[in-house]
Amino acid sequence: MEQGVRERFDVIVVGAGPAGTAAAYRLAQQRVKVLVIERGMAPGAKNMMGGRIYTHSLETLIPDFRERAPLERQVRKERISIGAGGDMTTIEYATNNVAPDEESYVVLRAKFDKWLAEEAEKQGALIISNVQVTELITEGSGKERRVIGVRCHDDEVYANMVIIAEGANTVLLEEAGLTGPTPPHSMAVGVKEVYTLKPEVINDRLGLNDKEGMAWLTLGDMTDGILGGGFIYTNEGSLSVGMVVGLEDIGKANRSIDDMLGAFTSHPSIAPLLKNAQLKEHSAHLVPEGGYMSMPKLGGKGYLVVGDAARMCMNLGYTIRGMDLAIQSGICAAEAINVGLRDSNMDAVSKLYEKEIKNSWLGKDLKLYKHMPQFLADTPGIFQTYPAFVNDLMRDVFMVNGKGAEPLMKKMMRRAKSVGLSTLIRDAWKGVRSL
């Protein structure tokens, strides 16, 4: 295999996560010559998330994904819990009425991302794993600076456009000076454990039918008052249990995040669910939490930024989204590049992409909730005082002793005063407005 004149590609995608792979899929579908470079042993090998994908954007890419994708369970039950000490207050919502475009599924990334990459390969994308992109190659300076290719140690490869889908840790963008350093307040760290259990046992313990799944989010003192929370997602024959904790204050925590997770899995309301389950996996990953306000420039001459690298994640506390945004951003990037290739005007592509993002639901959703990350960060009560307040209220409602009853309103007011009535109202108002 002697190497003569090196071939060029129309597009190079850095990273075979859902954003990069979706872009490659759509590009290859339209006969664009695309190379994807992934540093993991296989696509998905280095990726991790809690577990849920809202599949509306996947459906626009692969309409028959339900028959083909490795989906664990369809989410039909949602739980939100507020924990304080050994107490936990839980809201559960169950539905049998989910419209096709509202569906969401629990997936395991090692399987799902690999599948999506294989689908992109079937469309004609060239996907190379186990090779790390070490540098973006640029030429020119100032406003005329342009990304013209990538370097993988000693090897160089060139293309008309580079899609940067490097994920949450934006090393390449930062080293090339295309984005600033990532502020810690916009990032969180997630840790996750996967416990195997028989599917029937999962069904019995959570009241699920076959193939039905649950997404269970918790917040409260399990994160030592730091921004974050716990999660549980049902896979077919296992449970994904984990925590996400804001990076900025992690140094001030009394416990390590692993200890927090240990306390969470042995919490009296969680431990029975995991009884006799076998721990199979332990993983950790960075999570962009800053939302709209933390998004970098989405592209420039010769490059576009998609997915986690572009901070396209949303955490509203009760809904966490990332993969659907990633796939949509990949599709938008591909559409913009297609237009650029058609009109032989690649310099218009980054503006076009930004416009695609802004005008689609992606940009609108991100913008709508742009104040949420700040609200969560500025309202520490959510993770300590309020969980205790809520559980105390529940105690007042449900506990009966022989010492004589008190009017419920009086009890509630006493609890509210302990938090500070005006603070409570102000935080509630701010919270509602940021939604």
Place this chain on the structure above:
Amino acid sequence: MELLVCIKQVPDTSEIKLDPETNNLIRTGLPSIVNPFDMHALEAALTVKDQHPGSRVTVITMGPPQAEEALRHCLSLGADQAWLITDRAFGGADTLATSYTIAEAIRHVERLINKPFDMIFCGKQAIDGDTAQVGPQIAEELGMAQATYVCELSVHKDTGKVIVKREHEHGYEVMEAPLPLLVTATTDLNEPRMPGLWHSIEAKRYEIGHITLQDIPTIDQSRIGLGGSPTRVRKVYQPPLRSKVEMLSSVEEGIQKILELANIDNGQDYAGIEQGSAPNASTVEQEGGNN
């Protein structure tokens, strides 16, 4: 120079588990890798190629069709050609039948490229069978000189000589060997390189040639596969656990412990407390499997 590397796809034994009841290997879900010692053999061949421009590295393995994955990995590191010896008739072979089959396939490849191999590189052993037999047996079968457990290597093409340093239990041996030569590599020989982008692209597109029974009509069919394998595995068992390892947190604690033990059991054997003993390794009483 024509350089050949013999590799084997093996289950990643760092993640191996035995069924506690049957003592059989649980193979489901076990990732496959290229035998780690073979990676050093490949690196040695690639280094010789780098030092002798115009050389060519060919990789060969015997196994089921999915062993192509292992060959592709070698191509992504810079090997030029790859061959898969695959046929149901070759299945179930022990080391003797395996090395005979591989030697016959090597002769077949030499006929195809119309050149003999100057050097053949093997790993010193495979991590699944640990026999260290196939490399030397291939050399015997081909009537070629061999140097096993090589930890240093320098090839002098002009004089047709190779200087190797061999690893022993109690030291080293430096010797001079003629070309053509088969070497088996230890981990000290080199540090395997990482896959390159262009090599990975070429590996992805490469069409791996298969060598089947039909391709080697002159092969002695009584010497291949299960029928050609004199090895019989009598019993596979898990050695009994030795005494437990105790992890101590400080030197002081260690001293305390030693004094305690010395006082209680004067003069007993403490081999069992040794750290790093491998209580889960399985032992095969009579060697089986290929390499």
